[in-house]
Amino acid sequence: MTLASEELVQTFRFEDHGIRRFSGVGAANPRRHLILARRPVTAVASVVVGDTALQEADFEIDGAAGLLSRLRNDRVSSWHGCHKVVVSFTAGYRLQDAGNDRTLPYDIEKAVIDLVKGARSARKRDPLLKEIEVVDVDRKVFWVGGTPGSSTLPPEIAATLDQWRYVALAA
Known part of the structure; x- marks a missing residue:
């Protein structure tokens, strides 16, 4: 997965389990x-349901959330009855090399810069050293295994990136 803008094709396949089995949120x-x-x-290049390409007036996209809704008579409808939907779309951010047209959020860029700075400053120290005390002239405490209760990112960087995190839902 990349942050960079790219063209994608995603296929949704639905089994027909009758009207009582829904994959949406809530029975209604x-x-x-x-x-x-x-x-x-x-951008959405095309939405094809079965063998029929939908017109732009037949769907609506919430680009920030990545949600595609079907419209009928300009009202949100369900995708019920569709066995296969193929969506061709463009997603991601235009990065630094796009010049002034870049869309990468500054929070993400700053988090990467902070990670690189942290890695560079940590090159000359023991990564397992947790604590140094010089009260009566020396005491060193080392981590054994992974750092407890932490992710692979420092907490302040993880907090900065939380709003951009994908939440995985199990089917």
Whole structure:
């Protein structure tokens, strides 16, 4: 997975289990939105249901959330009854090499810069050293194994990136 903008094709296949089995949220909300694999979605090239290409007026995209909704008579409808939906779309951020047209959030860029700075400053020290005390002239405490209660990112960087994190939902 990349942060960079790219063109993607995603296929959704639905089994027909009758009207009582829904993959959407809540019983009154049968398959209202398709969750696209990447975000932000910046363009939708096509949506094909079965063998029929939908017109732009037949769907709506929430690009920031990566949600695709089906419209009927300009109202959100369900994807119920669709056995296969193929969506061609563009998602991701235009990065630094795009010049002034870049769309990468500064929080993400800053987190990467901070990680690189931290790695560079840690090159000359023991990464397992947790504590040094010089009260009566020396005491060193080392981590054994991974650092307890932490992710692979420092807490302040993880907090900065939390708003951009993908939440995986099990089917």
